[in-house]
Amino acid sequence: MALDEERRAALLGAKLGALVASRRGTSGLRRPAHFAAGAGLVLEADREDEVAAVLSHEIAHVTQHHVLRGVERAQKDQLPILLGMLGAVVAAQAAGGRSGDNAAQAAIISAMGLAQQRQIDYTRSNEHEADRLGIQTLSRSRYDTQAMADFFEKMLVASRTNAAGYYDTPDYLMTHPVTTTRIGEAKSRSQQIARAPVGYFGDVGRSDNPLLPGGFTLSSSAPAAGGTGDFEFARERLRVLSADTASSAIREYRQLRAAGTMTTAQRYGYAIALLRDNQSAAAASELAGLLEERPGHLWLMLALGQAEARAGKSETADATFTALLRQSPHNRAVALTYADVLAERNTVEAGQRAQSVLRPLLGRSAEDAVFQRTFARASDIAGDPVRAGEAHAEAAFLSGRAEQALVQLKTLKKRPEVDYYARARIEARIAAITPIVLELRRQGIRDEDLRRR
Numbered sequence: 001m002a003l004d005e006e007r008r009a010a011l012l013g014a015k016l017g018a019l020v021a022s023r024r025g026t027s028g029l030r031r032p033a034h035f036a037a038g039a040g041l042v043l044e045a046d047r048e049d050e051v052a053a054v055l056s057h058e059i060a061h062v063t064q065h066h067v068l069r070g071v072e073r074a075q076k077d078q079l080p081i082l083l084g085m086l087g088a089v090v091a092a093q094a095a096g097g098r099s100g101d102n103a104a105q106a107a108i109i110s111a112m113g114l115a116q117q118r119q120i121d122y123t124r125s126n127e128h129e130a131d132r133l134g135i136q137t138l139s140r141s142r143y144d145t146q147a148m149a150d151f152f153e154k155m156l157v158a159s160r161t162n163a164a165g166y167y168d169t170p171d172y173l174m175t176h177p178v179t180t181t182r183i184g185e186a187k188s189r190s191q192q193i194a195r196a197p198v199g200y201f202g203d204v205g206r207s208d209n210p211l212l213p214g215g216f217t218l219s220s221s222a223p224a225a226g227g228t229g230d231f232e233f234a235r236e237r238l239r240v241l242s243a244d245t246a247s248s249a250i251r252e253y254r255q256l257r258a259a260g261t262m263t264t265a266q267r268y269g270y271a272i273a274l275l276r277d278n279q280s281a282a283a284a285s286e287l288a289g290l291l292e293e294r295p296g297h298l299w300l301m302l303a304l305g306q307a308e309a310r311a312g313k314s315e316t317a318d319a320t321f322t323a324l325l326r327q328s329p330h331n332r333a334v335a336l337t338y339a340d341v342l343a344e345r346n347t348v349e350a351g352q353r354a355q356s357v358l359r360p361l362l363g364r365s366a367e368d369a370v371f372q373r374t375f376a377r378a379s380d381i382a383g384d385p386v387r388a389g390e391a392h393a394e395a396a397f398l399s400g401r402a403e404q405a406l407v408q409l410k411t412l413k414k415r416p417e418v419d420y421y422a423r424a425r426i427e428a429r430i431a432a433i434t435p436i437v438l439e440l441r442r443q444g445i446r447d448e449d450l451r452r453r
Contacts, residue, residue: 010114013119021150023363036399039238039241039242039448041054042235042238043235043238043239043242044154044158045151045154045231047144047147047231048143048228048230048231049138049143049144049147049150050147050148050150050151050154052138052141052143052147052149053134053135053138053143053148053150053151054151055400056134056135056137056141056143056148057130057134057148058130058134058136059130059134059137060130060132060133060134060137061130061420062130063124063133064126064129064130064133064143066126066129066130067262069126069214070126070338071445077211086450088340090443127182127196128182128185128427131148131182131185132189134148134298135186135189135193136189136193139193145189145190145193146190147189147196148186148188148189148190149183149186149190152182152183152186153183156179156180157185178318215250216390217410230298230299232263232264232265233265233268233299235265236265236266236268236269237268237269237272237299239269240269240272240273241276242274243273244277246273246274246277249269249273249276250270250273250277252275253266253269253270253273254270257270264290264293264294267286267290268287268290268299268300268303270286271283271286271287271290271303271307274286274302275303275306275307278310280307280308280310280311281307282312283303283307284304284307284308284311284313287303287304287307288304289365291304295398296327298324298327298328298333298334300329301320301323301324302319302324302333302334302337305317305320305321305324305337305338306337306341308320309341309344312343314345317341321337321338321341324338325338325357326374329360330359330360330361332365333367335357335358335360335361335440336358336370336371338354338357339354339357339358339374339375339377339378340374342354342357342378343374343377343381346381347381348381348382348383349378350381351380351381351382351383351384352379354374354377354378354381354382355375355378355382355384355387358371358374358375358378362375366394367398368398369394369398369399372391372392372394372395372398373391373392373395375387375391376388376389376391376392376395376400379391385415385417386412386415386417386418386419386422388421389408389409389411389412389415390409390412390426390429392408393405393406393409393412393429394429395410396405396408399435401447402406402433402436402437402440402441402448403437404435404447404450405433405440406430406433406437407450409426409429409430410430413426413427413430
């Protein structure tokens with residue numbers, strides 16, 4: 001019986017996770033391999049619209065099933081190309097002569113080149129389709145459609161700078177060429193959308209948006225043109241987190257301050273760098289000054305709560321986070337940050353408080369590995385081993401370690417403190433994960449950490 005779509009997705013994630021784990025040969029959770037690339041995208045962009053343009057392009061790849069279609073195309077091409085290659089080899093050998101061997105080799109190489117070029121051409125057609133659909137998604141999301149062309153121009157300049165004339169690859173051999181033609185097409189589509197009648201491409205909140213379920217409407221809090229207004233803060237935070245050291249980031253920000261060119265977002269970045277450098281009191285002072293200019297700003301208050309907690313002002317930090325929870329109930333960033341702060345205290349009371357903060361988000365965060373790890377840690381500190389075990393297993397599964405998750409759940413089920421309701425939850429997850437693990441084993445994929453035991 002064929003696996004359903006949900007099981008296929010889980011199987012793919014588990015398979016990739018198992019392969020990564022087997023290659024690295026270590027246990028535990030890891031930073032995603034795409035972290036550096038994602039950071040580069042945000043840091044290279046000048047505005048939120050450009051990041052949204054890239055995301056809308058990638059969303060189109062997913063909605064159009066380009067990866068699956070590419071695999072199917074390669075499978076269809078495999079047999080005809082192989083037969084053609086064999087026919088050419090036979091014909092070359094039948095011709096005889098000293099050049100027969102060379103002709104056979106030429107036939108094999110030509111067939112391989114044809115297969116690769118067909119794949120390149122198909123991938124490039126996917127890129128054009130993703131550009132076309134992505135810019136419509138960009139428009140429906142109320143972002144500037146010109147941003148796609150703007151970011152393509154940045155990529156073109158960067159590729160020319162990196163190549164420097166020494167490693168230029170012909171466009172016809174590139175799967176993702178950034179050419180003046182592609183930039184021109186993006187500009188043309190942007191102008192076409194700007195001239196189109198209202199609703200032609202699907203206004204935000206309208207049910208004619210194919211990326212939204214039927215009858216679904218976006219709230220009035222959807223981003224206005226130009227973004228959410230938080231992009232600069234996110235970029236500065238990422239700049240600090242991706243810096244080699246916190247002290248190097250502090251030096252750069254102090255140079256900007258000395259030059260008198262420091263923006264509000266850069267001052268926030270400076271405070272985050274101070275916080276990472278364990279200068280909590282200085283970070284709190286910097287953030288307090290910023291909050292006088294921008295009262296109630298979520299990013300600033302979150303950082304201030306962290307700085308206060310690490311400066312030993314637990315009661316003040318609790319008051320800050322309580323105000324944030326009242327201001328933004330069920331906000332993932334607030335809940336996770338406060339839970340981390342409470343976990344640093346490492347007391348049963350703090351763990352129970354962290355559980356109560358995270359519990360309202362459990363329903364919609366079931367597939368969030370970061371959330372599950374945070375909830376597991378809070379439950380461990382609170383002295384709740386059953387909930388901690390379930391969350392640890394869920395985090396392992398969501399990180400591609402299906403076999404490890406299954407072992408953890410089976411071990412947890414044997415604990416004497418597991419009550420009727422917890423047992424029912426655990427057995428349901430075991431039943432859901434077991435077919436995935438069996439299919440992985442059938443394909444010869446095993447968790448290396450478990451195999452070495």
